[in-house]
Amino acid sequence: MFEVIKQEGKARRGVFTCPHGTAQTPVFMNVGTQGVIKGAVSAHDLKEIGCQIELSNTYHLHLRPGDETVRELGGLHRFMDWDGPILTDSGGFQVFSLSGLRKIKEEGVTFASHIDGRRIFMGPEESMRIQANLGSDVAMAFDECIENPAPLPYVQQSCERTVRWLERCVTEHRRLMEQPDCVNPGQMLFGINQGGTYPEVRIWHMQEIAKLDCDGYAIGGLAVGEPTQVMYDIIDVVEPYMPKDKPRYLMGVGTPSNIIEGVARGVDFFDCVMPARNARHGKLYTWSGTINIKNEKYKLDQRPIDPGCTCPACASFSRAYLRHLFVAGEMLAMRLAVLHNLHFYNELMVRIRAALDEGTFEEFRRKYAPILDRPARGNET
Numbered sequence: 001m002f003e004v005i006k007q008e009g010k011a012r013r014g015v016f017t018c019p020h021g022t023a024q025t026p027v028f029m030n031v032g033t034q035g036v037i038k039g040a041v042s043a044h045d046l047k048e049i050g051c052q053i054e055l056s057n058t059y060h061l062h063l064r065p066g067d068e069t070v071r072e073l074g075g076l077h078r079f080m081d082w083d084g085p086i087l088t089d090s091g092g093f094q095v096f097s098l099s100g101l102r103k104i105k106e107e108g109v110t111f112a113s114h115i116d117g118r119r120i121f122m123g124p125e126e127s128m129r130i131q132a133n134l135g136s137d138v139a140m141a142f143d144e145c146i147e148n149p150a151p152l153p154y155v156q157q158s159c160e161r162t163v164r165w166l167e168r169c170v171t172e173h174r175r176l177m178e179q180p181d182c183v184n185p186g187q188m189l190f191g192i193n194q195g196g197t198y199p200e201v202r203i204w205h206m207q208e209i210a211k212l213d214c215d216g217y218a219i220g221g222l223a224v225g226e227p228t229q230v231m232y233d234i235i236d237v238v239e240p241y242m243p244k245d246k247p248r249y250l251m252g253v254g255t256p257s258n259i260i261e262g263v264a265r266g267v268d269f270f271d272c273v274m275p276a277r278n279a280r281h282g283k284l285y286t287w288s289g290t291i292n293i294k295n296e297k298y299k300l301d302q303r304p305i306d307p308g309c310t311c312p313a314c315a316s317f318s319r320a321y322l323r324h325l326f327v328a329g330e331m332l333a334m335r336l337a338v339l340h341n342l343h344f345y346n347e348l349m350v351r352i353r354a355a356l357d358e359g360t361f362e363e364f365r366r367k368y369a370p371i372l373d374r375p376a377r378g379n380e381t
């Protein structure tokens with residue numbers, strides 16, 4: 001299911017196999033929250049921009065159109081016409097970040113839907129059932145994502161509960177996978193490490209959840225308010241306790257530099273809404289740094305967004321045209337920008353993997369980690 005084929009320092013080059021195919025790692029998962037990428041980008045477009053794994057959202061699909069509806073329509077793969085790997089998050093993050101009113105108990109969480117305020121209960125069993133109905137290839141455990149900073153006693157108490165929740169996830173997931181009408185009987189389950197910014201809680205929690213022999217392990221609860229260096233330090237602290245033979249997933253991270261630094265620390269899977277969100281605001285990634293396409297200086301610029309890019313936007317359209325679309329408020333502006341930024345992220349992973357294959361990742365890291373997140377300088381802009 002997962003094989004590390006090469007290593008440089010802690011950075012790993014691997015191959016991940018699941019019921020809907022194989023992904024080369026390190027991999028960036030493209031986020032289609034509601035079964036679509038925001039900015040009018042479909043699953044067919046994802047094929048064209050080099051996406052290997054699509055990520056959808058349990059919370060959103062449970063509320064709308066409803067996971068039972070998706071199941072009746074043959075599961076999420078058929079519903080959105082994507083035949084590649086899909087990972088679904090557990091809904092935990094959204095329950096804790098989107099719903100103002102919520103009540104946490106041992107059984108689970110009662111919260112108000114952000115759409116109509118209706119009261120909904122979700123616990124480990126409910127999350128597993130929803131993800132089984134969606135039929136994703138990887139289900140994520142139901143956890144509490146704690147904001148940083150949080151008081152130590154609360155983090156300890158929450159992490160103890162998250163271990164108990166994971167035990168319940170494992171039991172329910174096993175039961176669901178044995179049902180004769182299961183949408184995707186080969187669905188895997190990843191556990192999630194929490195512990196805020198407390199190294200000792202992070203380590204204890206990782207050791208506890210590693211005992212449950214999940215198919216992979218994620219580091220959650222980072223990039224939620226703490227400084228970047230603290231995030232890197234926590235990855236360094238947890239990594240030695242993560243099983244070596246299983247995929248590791250850093251949830252919700254991050255910028256191109258964050259991803260390079262995550263790979264350097266032994267992470268295999270990433271996801272983030274940032275490239276698509278930035279694109280919709282006109283902030284685009286290039287190999288010389290970021291540019292704001294809405295800027296006046298691109299008014300007569302006939303070059304593509306990035307001269308080296310092979311995405312559908314760069315193949316045909318100029319910066320001047322894209323800027324015009326943004327200024328005019330045309331929907332195509334967002335679509336082209338999102339296609340470019342996601343293609344850039346997927347291409348970033350292609351280059352990271354090539355560097356790992358050639359044993360030149362450290363050189364790649366030194367060259368690109370300092371420049372990709374900051375505004376581009378010089379002639380390129």
Ligand SMILES: [Zn+2]
Nearest residue numbers: 309311314340
């Ligand atoms: Zn492009």
